[in-house]
Amino acid sequence: LIGRPFAEVVREIWAKPRVDEMVEIIRRTLATGEPWAMRERAEMRLNRGVTEYFEWLIDRLALGDGSTGVVCYFRNVGERQRAEQNSNLLASIVESSDDAIVSKNLYGRILSWNRGAERVFGYCADEALGQSIEMLIPPDRLEEEPRILERMKRGERLEHFETVRVRKDGRRINVSLTISPLRDCEGRIVGASKVARDVTARVKQEQELQRTNRALERANGDLQHFAWSASHDLQEPLRMVSIYSELLRRKFTGQLGPAGEEYIGYTVLGAKRMENLLRNLRTYTHVSTLAAAPAEEVD
Numbered sequence: 001l002i003g004r005p006f007a008e009v010v011r012e013i014w015a016k017p018r019v020d021e022m023v024e025i026i027r028r029t030l031a032t033g034e035p036w037a038m039r040e041r042a043e044m045r046l047n048r049g050v051t052e053y054f055e056w057l058i059d060r061l062a063l064g065d066g067s068t069g070v071v072c073y074f075r076n077v078g079e080r081q082r083a084e085q086n087s088n089l090l091a092s093i094v095e096s097s098d099d100a101i102v103s104k105n106l107y108g109r110i111l112s113w114n115r116g117a118e119r120v121f122g123y124c125a126d127e128a129l130g131q132s133i134e135m136l137i138p139p140d141r142l143e144e145e146p147r148i149l150e151r152m153k154r155g156e157r158l159e160h161f162e163t164v165r166v167r168k169d170g171r172r173i174n175v176s177l178t179i180s181p182l183r184d185c186e187g188r189i190v191g192a193s194k195v196a197r198d199v200t201a202r203v204k205q206e207q208e209l210q211r212t213n214r215a216l217e218r219a220n221g222d223l224q225h226f227a228w229s230a231s232h233d234l235q236e237p238l239r240m241v242s243i244y245s246e247l248l249r250r251k252f253t254g255q256l257g258p259a260g261e262e263y264i265g266y267t268v269l270g271a272k273r274m275e276n277l278l279r280n281l282r283t284y285t286h287v288s289t290l291a292a293a294p295a296e297e298v299d
Contacts, residue, residue: 026058033060038054101193110131113128148192161179162176234278235275
């Protein structure tokens with residue numbers, strides 16, 4: 001680089017389309033002696049195309065031969081730039097999450113409040129920041145918060161803890177909480193971060209399913225009771241039909257004619273068939289309600 005025109009070198013390493021502007025700044029510094037500081041981070045292509053980020057300062061310099069030059073002070077801020085980009089990315093993810101993401105200190109005071117928390121709990125950030133997290137907890141569940149904070153102080157993580165919280169409008173919602181200890185740069189636990197997901201719809205569906213199952217069990221029980229009672233109670237009048245039909249055939253054999261005897265035969269046969277069906281129904285009902293395991297082999 002020694003001996004080459006500075007503007008030519010800048011054009012080789014400068015990544016932004018502002019080379020002419022930068023060269024003009026250098027010339028102005030030479031002419032006026034006014035230093036110039038780069039207020040933004042500049043990209044420069046180094047090491048075969050690898051991009052790095054610098055902050056830099058330009059100042060006029062008196063050279064030993066009496067002429068004037070400029071000196072450029074560069075500071076590599078690539079790591080800081082990447083850290084900030086990662087931080088901004090994480091912040092964007094937090095803000096765009098549908099879940100409520102909240103942080104609090106070890107005294108339960110709210111430190112951060114994302115847009116998901118606004119949607120889930122109804123409070124805007126200005127209303128929530130600095131307030132106690134207990135404003136979201138129903139009175140009958142206030143004992144949960146001290147236990148949660150004690151676990152956070154011990155460095156424990158709480159996952160998928162389902163409980164109830166209160167919105168700004170007073171409506172109770174079911175939430176699933178995942179809470180992690182929040183540490184400072186030295187690793188000390190200074191608070192907790194909490195992700196809260198509204199699971200009210202799922203809980204209501206599960207409760208409705210449980211109610212439906214209980215109603216179905218009651219209906220099945222009533223049906224089994226009815227089937228047992230019907231198969232048992234109908235045996236008596238059916239036996240009367242069968243017995244008296246048989247007696248009628250024996251007593252009046254030859255007097256009713258072929259058609260009469262045929263009709264009586266149908267009556268007796270139908271009664272016996274119905275009796276067999278009721279007996280099988282009672283057996284089926286009894287077998288289907290047994291709690292014991294079925295036999296390995298059956299006929």
